[in-house]
Amino acid sequence: MPDLLLDIKGLETQFKxxxxxxxxxxxxxFGLKEGETLGVVGESGCGKSxxxxxxxxxxxxxxxxxxxxxxxxxxxxxxxxxNEKLRHVRGAQIAMIFQDPMTSLNPVLTIGRQLxxxxxxxxxxxxxxxxxxxxxxxxxxxxxxxxxxxNDYPHQYSGGMRQRVMIxxxxxxxxxxxxxxxxxxxxxxxxxxxxxxxxxxxxxxLGMAIVWITHDLGVVAGLAQRVLVMYGGFIIEEASVNxxxxxxxxxxxxxxxGSLPRVDGKQQGRLYSIEGQPPVLYQKxxxxxxxxxxxxVMERCWKENPLLIPISDEHRVACWVDVxxxxxx
Amino acid sequence: xxxxxxxxxxxxxxxxxxxxxxxxxQRQVGAVHAVDGVSFDVKRGETLGLVGESGCGKSxxxxxxxxxxxxxxxxxxxxxxxxxxxxxxxxxxMRRQMQMIFQDPYASLNPRxxxxxxxxxxxxxxxxxxxxxxxxxxxxxxxxxxxxxxFAGRYPHEFSxxxxxxxxxxxxxALQPSFIICDEPISALDVSIQAQVVNLLEDLQEQFNLxxxxxxxxxxMVRHISKRVAVMYLGVIMExxxxxxxxxxxxxxxxxxxxxxxxxxxxxxxxxxxRIILEGDVPSPVNPPSGCRFRTRCPIADKICAxxxxxxxxxxxxxxxxxxxxx
Numbered sequence: 001m002p003d004l005l006l007d008i009k010g011l012e013t014q015f016k017x018x019x020x021x022x023x024x025x026x027x028x029x030f031g032l033k034e035g036e037t038l039g040v041v042g043e044s045g046c047g048k049s050x051x052x053x054x055x056x057x058x059x060x061x062x063x064x065x066x067x068x069x070x071x072x073x074x075x076x077x078x079x080x081x082x083n084e085k086l087r088h089v090r091g092a093q094i095a096m097i098f099q100d101p102m103t104s105l106n107p108v109l110t111i112g113r114q115l116x117x118x119x120x121x122x123x124x125x126x127x128x129x130x131x132x133x134x135x136x137x138x139x140x141x142x143x144x145x146x147x148x149x150x151n152d153y154p155h156q157y158s159g160g161m162r163q164r165v166m167i168x169x170x171x172x173x174x175x176x177x178x179x180x181x182x183x184x185x186x187x188x189x190x191x192x193x194x195x196x197x198x199x200x201x202x203x204x205x206l207g208m209a210i211v212w213i214t215h216d217l218g219v220v221a222g223l224a225q226r227v228l229v230m231y232g233g234f235i236i237e238e239a240s241v242n243x244x245x246x247x248x249x250x251x252x253x254x255x256x257x258g259s260l261p262r263v264d265g266k267q268q269g270r271l272y273s274i275e276g277q278p279p280v281l282y283q284k285x286x287x288x289x290x291x292x293x294x295x296x297v298m299e300r301c302w303k304e305n306p307l308l309i310p311i312s313d314e315h316r317v318a319c320w321v322d323v324x325x326x327x328x329x
Numbered sequence: 330x331x332x333x334x335x336x337x338x339x340x341x342x343x344x345x346x347x348x349x350x351x352x353x354x355q356r357q358v359g360a361v362h363a364v365d366g367v368s369f370d371v372k373r374g375e376t377l378g379l380v381g382e383s384g385c386g387k388s389x390x391x392x393x394x395x396x397x398x399x400x401x402x403x404x405x406x407x408x409x410x411x412x413x414x415x416x417x418x419x420x421x422x423m424r425r426q427m428q429m430i431f432q433d434p435y436a437s438l439n440p441r442x443x444x445x446x447x448x449x450x451x452x453x454x455x456x457x458x459x460x461x462x463x464x465x466x467x468x469x470x471x472x473x474x475x476x477x478x479x480f481a482g483r484y485p486h487e488f489s490x491x492x493x494x495x496x497x498x499x500x501x502x503a504l505q506p507s508f509i510i511c512d513e514p515i516s517a518l519d520v521s522i523q524a525q526v527v528n529l530l531e532d533l534q535e536q537f538n539l540x541x542x543x544x545x546x547x548x549x550m551v552r553h554i555s556k557r558v559a560v561m562y563l564g565v566i567m568e569x570x571x572x573x574x575x576x577x578x579x580x581x582x583x584x585x586x587x588x589x590x591x592x593x594x595x596x597x598x599x600x601x602x603x604r605i606i607l608e609g610d611v612p613s614p615v616n617p618p619s620g621c622r623f624r625t626r627c628p629i630a631d632k633i634c635a636x637x638x639x640x641x642x643x644x645x646x647x648x649x650x651x652x653x654x655x656x
Binding site for chain 1: 382383489491492519520521522523524525527528531546548549550552553554573576577586587588589590591592593594595596597598599604606607610611
């Protein structure tokens with residue numbers, strides 16, 4: 001087994017709210033291998049973004065708090081790292097791009113200035129070197145007349161171009177890991193296709209590992225090699241992308257795939273719908289968080305929360321029921 | 330063309346330009362050509378899907394049909410009556426038959442009103458019911474959309490996104506309309522909730538013989554719910570056809586590119602597709618390109634495309650395209 005770049009163990013994050021403590025992430029463990037693309041899917045509130053923000057120490061505290069777990073990066077625990085050191089990892093070795101390209105750039109600084117900043121801070125470039133590298137980066141992500149456009153402000157760029165700038169900025173210090181949090185959700189489909197194409201190209205040129213967070217199973221199918229499905233702050237299924245779609249084994253994954261109409265028309269008739277709605281967890285659940293919405297629910301599901309167990313080599317699932325037979329596992 | 334009695338709504342050369350004012354004297358210096366000459370029919374009992382990317386004018390088209398904006402030009406016939414020429418009072422009467430479901434279930438319900446006030450308001454505004462009868466009708470409507478009638482006294486914030494959208498659907502149904510414009514009704518909802526709302530809309534359509542204009546950017550969902558589909562780009566309809574004709578054999582280069590860009594939730598199917606990746610972004614509707622609106626990004630554009638605007642013509646039975654290059 002190749003060495004893990006990132007090794008997350010038992011991560012738990014909670015938020016204090018006026019209504020009580022929300023258990024957003026409830027013991028998440030996974031690894032990221034060198035050069036792989038890992039998709040993380042789930043609906044809003046399932047904890048997918050909070051997991052990644054926790055790893056990078058980007059949870060606002062208060063109200064948020066990482067209460068347990070380890071996040072090993074080259075053997076060092078990011079959760080215990082002093083701020084100064086963590087800042088160097090963030091940006092230089094692990095970079096992140098966010099969902100909304102409209103709000104993640106500073107509107108009063110030029111694009112060039114914002115691209116140069118990490119280069120000067122993290123890899124000690126001089127102003128002139130950074131300027132040159134910034135122009136290279138911009139043309140690498142497919143922005144024409146890169147040199148001139150460095151002097152533009154973010155409002156002079158379209159949404160798709162801003163997301164390209166974010167990607168250029170994230171990749172500027174050649175990180176080993178790129179974490180992308182719904183980077184195409186705010187974009188139109190034709191622009192999304194451009195960005196996905198760009199990421200695929202850069203991935204093969206630069207060879208970084210990618211964690212791609214999304215709610216869109218279509219995007220995951222086209223981009224990821226391995227997928228984590230999250231629900232209620234837990235990973236409920238983990239598999240290679242082909243295995244997940246060919247052989248989904250958690251009732252939630254099955255429902256999610258079944259509820260999607262397909263543009264190629266392969267899914268006809270009434271849409272499968274999962275009744276009810278995702279939970280907000282004010283207590284760490286003692287039962288399966290999906291039980292209230294599950295068709296296959298059994299008595300045991302209400303008493304014990306299933307652990308993520310392997311059902312084949314690279315396929316893990318957290319469910320008491322074997323959905324193929326309908327009987328307990 | 331089809332028999333006129335089948336046609337519930339007929340839109341002819343609809344234009345909606347929003348003026349831009351500048352300077353001390355607020356002179357008009359230009360206009361946003363949000364909708365620029367759109368014609369289509371909606372047949373009784375069908376769902377017409379209207380798709381396009383953000384800013385293409387699909388929502389504006391929907392709002393102009395309901396006279397929420399006053400269109401710059403064009404005609405809109407509903408059951409043969411031209412809505413443009415109607416007086417305010419007459420239009421109010423017409424609105425009973427045409428309702429709207431809005432995109433954002435968090436913004437389209439008044440947070441200070443209870444569910445029963447929200448759903449009952451159309452009934453009292455239009456003097457259809459009064460007093461206790463309103464309460465009975467509201468309870469019935471809530472049941473129809475799958476909500477517990479005992480929730481009638483609650484406020485919108487007590488509901489989830491999917492439930493709020495059901496409240497929006499109940500409000501739209503209150504006056505027993507024949508036509509509903511669904512303006513991106515599911516795009517703010519989570520995937521597992523989207524299917525619930527779409528199934529509800531389909532059930533109601535069957536039960537009450539409703540006609541939908543379904544506005545969306547999600548091409549997969551539009552394929553699922555529509556009978557016919559129109560594709561808009563920069564204020565103009567590029568292609569309109571029966572669902573299967575459009576998805577199986579798209580004729581317009583924009584439709585082809587759009588369909589190829591939609592990710593398919595199936596890694597095996599995704600490998601064998603040819604992707605057409607469009608260059609650049611959608612131009613500004615303030616100053617749209619001459620001739621064909623799509624020519625600046627079109628992979629097969631020619632000289633003629635810059636010179637004249639392609640006519641929106643029927644190239645096969647029921648299959649309309651606006652492109653010089655399609656024969």
